Amino acid sequence: MRVGIATDHGGFALKEELVASLRAAGHDVTDFGAYALNPGDDYPDFVTPLAEAVVAGKVDRGVAICGSGVGASVCANKIHGIRAALIHDHFSAKQGVEDDHMNVLCMGGRTVGPAVAWDLVQTFLAAEYSDAERHLRRLSKVATLENS
Template identity: 45%
Template sequence: MKISIGADHGGYRLKEILVPFIESLGHEVTDVGCSCDQSVDYPDYALPVCEAVANGQADRGILICGTGIGMSIAANKVRGIRCALVHDMFSAQATRDHNDTNVLAMGERVVGPGVAQEIIRIWLETPFSNGERHVGRISKVKEIEAKYAAQV
């Protein structure tokens, strides 16, 4: 898979650990930054990751900031993105299985590197269940997205 990854200063150190880990799983990684722990704005890194996923340049995206909250908020403003903020393995599996998420957000100040690696492994390996009830629910989310995109 092609994975786009981005972090702000609060997630920089964790991103630097995760990129080689994701590559070791056999995935191609595009790192959009940031490249230091100096203060930057999380939307500047969430947007290129989400645009890459939304336009098909990446299969999935991973976003990291201090808590993951800011990144997930910014990500879910991009049409076609279903981003989940995840801090545990069960949620990583469930959000793929039930919600077909295409972007994962995490917080460096919330999860350690080992847990983050396991979350990513599970999230990348779990397929969407494609069950009728889950497809129907995602369709309803897409309808909400389309309704409010049309009002802009």
Template identity: 45%
Template sequence: MSSKTIAIASDHGGVELKAQLAKALADWGWGVLDLGTDGPASVDYPDYAAKVAEALKAGKAARAVLLCGTGIGISIAANRFRHLRAALVHDAFGARMCRQHNDANVLVMGGRTIGPEVARDCLKIFLETEFEGGRHAGRVAKFSE
């Protein structure tokens, strides 16, 4: 697995925030696997969730970021894949808890619902926070049953 690479993808509703977060990742020394989309033309968010699922399964990235307008649709699409634990977050606390308690491997945010500064904070916390394990490990294991 590429432990220093983060996959990132969005539909048209998250494309601007995706570009900002990809730049932040690169500035922080992470490799960025940009899986699209790259413009404002309408696209289907489930296709981008599938691209991230494929990249994580193939070991091309350690974790991922997904974005759509609200984050809701793409998080639903992502969680259809058993090996993804996609967490829609809106703030730093959610970003921390999704890692500590849920071992989330995909951070989801809404390009139209979160500002770039908060999104960068969430991403940084998501990358720096470890899974606690312990009492949470058994619960997380049930996600893939």
């Protein structure tokens, strides 16, 4: 799978570990930065290009990280067509894709350890959207909100 990943300083170490794990698992990874640990950087500078790449189809799914994951989630969801969520548990990583067609997983580099993060990413990437009528109906309503 083509996976994009982005972070600011708050998730830099976690991003580096996830990039290595994703590549070792055979994924085609696009790293949107940060490329160095810089305490003065800002998550929108990295998360925005990631989200735009997901919408443009340049990557299949995205992983966005900041210190808590909240800012990355807020930022990603400002991009039309993104369905991002802050995820801390296995169930939500899977259900977010299956029911809500989540295309960007957000995590906190200061709140989720590397082993849990890797489990969440694997679960997110393995999940598939269900196309169930009720999910399509709900996403249509969300799209109406997004377009208004």
